[in-house]
Amino acid sequence: MIDPLFALLVGIGVMLIAGLVFWPQSGLFWKYQKRRELTEKVLIEDTLKYIFKCERNQKTATLESLAGALSTSQANASEILALTQARGLVDLSENSFSLTDTGKRTATQIVRAHRLWERYLADTTGFDEGDWHQQAERLEHKLSEEEINRLSASLGHPTHDPHGDPIPTQRGEWVSHGGLPLSDLALGTPSRIVHIEDEPEVIYAQIIAEDLHLNMVVEVDETSANRIRFWTDDQEHVLAPIVAANISVVPLPEENQDHQIEGVSLDSLQPGQTGVVTGISSLSRGVERRRLFDLGITPGTPIDVEMVNPGGDPTAYRIRGSVIALRSNQARLIKVNPKN
């Protein structure tokens, strides 16, 4: 029989290698797969997208920045650029380059695919908001124009992606959200979040961590050079100006300033208390939101707090005669007016 010590070491070695190769996301196998997907088509499309973004933001794209965006060497980047020029997608002159009309059209379609995918991931899958962008970056290259149109139709032709970016139509039309950076918002102006930039990831992660989402109403009450303090409902947030600049807001119109949902969160009620539903926060999306409506949680519905799990979560509520248990992260999104 094989020496157990030897077998043990080989076994541990095999496990380590298997871990190294198949570890979720950072495993070598997944990296290899990602590399294989990085075909010429993908590189060209990413190049177009990058130049397109630069043009929209009135920045000049340089070979150096392009190489950075594609995470490749400058030699490779210039090779790809030559390819795009040969296909009539990019105009190269001296030191700058710009998209031709065909190039613009192609780039718009890729942006359209990307944003539709994000919408799809947000509405019909369970992926977290932190995962949407990366997934869409991969998926955007996979569909033909016809398939993109079908995806759009199946989602009900959405106008915006979950970050508030407009989705270009089939004809390539779109209007921008017209918001101003939160860092520039005047004190004491209730405003609605219309866009959250999802790049760079580090900054986006901070925004997610603050639980800030589209359509929330914010009000700034303190700005200084290194921090901005603002409120959503009863929640206080403090962000660095550079982070806040990635959130765009539109001031609420004068006559509509009490637009936000009133009341307290359902999970703040104690057993025996009753609350009347005023609304469900927009953080509850897609299937989950539909389920809450299905249960009859609509504005005006009284909800009694029935009992709490021995461990504190979930809590059972009496809704329209039936007893339903909800977890606190769901009950938190239901706003109620407490009744005595």
Next chain:
Amino acid sequence: MNSNYEKILKSARDLRWDIGVDFHEKTMEALYTDATRIADRAVTYPKEKPRFDLDRTIDKLVTSRVWGFPLMILMLTFIFWLTITGANYPSGLLFSLLIDKVHPLLKAGAASIGMPWWLDGVLIDGAYLATAWVVSVMLPPMAIFFPLFTLLEDFGYLPRVAFNLDHIFRKAGAHGKQALSMTMGFGCNAAGVISTRIIDSPRERLIAIITNNFSLCNGRWPTQILIATIFIGTMVPAYLGGLISAISVVAIALLGVLLTFVVSWALSRTILKGEVSTFTLELPPYRPPRILQTLYTSMIDRTLVVLWRAIIFALPAGVVLWISANLMISGVSLAEHLVNILNPFGLLLGLNGVILVAYIVAIPANEIVIPTIMMLTVLVTGGNGIGEGSGVMFELESGLATLNILTQGGWTLLTGVNLMLFSLIHNPCSTTIYTIYKETGSAKWTTIASLLPVVMGFVITFFTAQIWRLIAGW
């Protein structure tokens, strides 16, 4: 004309951007609000609630901090106890009828009409014996466990168990109702997989389906009890034997529960991340259980359906087993060839070739693992007149005699312990695999649910064996 169309289309395209991001949500909300308004006008509710609300009183008790968990454990222990003790007698009766009486009768009948030996072997020693074995071991516990479980469900208690346990399951990324499908799995994994229908959130339902196999099912309890009794129970003084072997079986079952949580946790964070998750748990009002109806539905829906599937799978397994033990290739039976091929790998895992072959043959039904192991061991060691002949499964009345045969086959304490581990952690039986396919409708999830546990079983037994041998100095 044409320019008018263009104008209308243009303004429609422009307006599209003005209706707002949450247009669909707003429409949906308005529809629901309208529906509510209409319902409120049309439906009247009884005005005054009775002062004493029985439901609420029971709920307070069964979900209270102090009484919730003890009541739950008491109730489940009672059901298991009733199932195990209650099933013993009818099981023994069926066994002596189908195997001790009918089997020899069939053999005699076959001999009297001069049936060729191979046909008699395939039909009676193979197909009939395997099916009869599965029926007699499987039917009585299921016929007791499932109705009892259904009664508790009907009464309304089980949703409260899910409510109490959700706190723990949530941490593993699972649904409280998985407590129910898991418990059901202790009866039968196929029934457990069917019972995940109560979980309406897609992600949590898949977790419950894939991990259900870690509930030690009724077909595997006898294996655990036998091996624990003859290998672990005999290690200690006789008066402690029963207790120690019982503890080790319970420890294996608890290891299964632990693995359920660990695997649920890992699944919900990796491959199941993209599935939609929506939690709700309805706590229906209590009602007196409808005993006759419950008996009828649980017999039809659960017991008979599961039994029927098991028979369909056990019958060909019996045929395959008999043929493999009797089909000679260059003087040695096919089964022995297989045992010899798998033996080195089996020994590496602290098992042996016989066990691996038995688990391949017993994919259709775990009930026949031990009889198959006995038959194969005798076949391989040459047996000295023990057993019923090649291809005929058997068990011995006496544990000591069983132990003797197995030690002759090269078994050690490590083999016993690793067999217990492998019996808990291996692929689901074919009935369960088929049920998983039916329930998920997906070849991908069925493959994962089938292969994940058996790979885990190989890894766990392998490491146990090496560490054991290092410490024991083999």
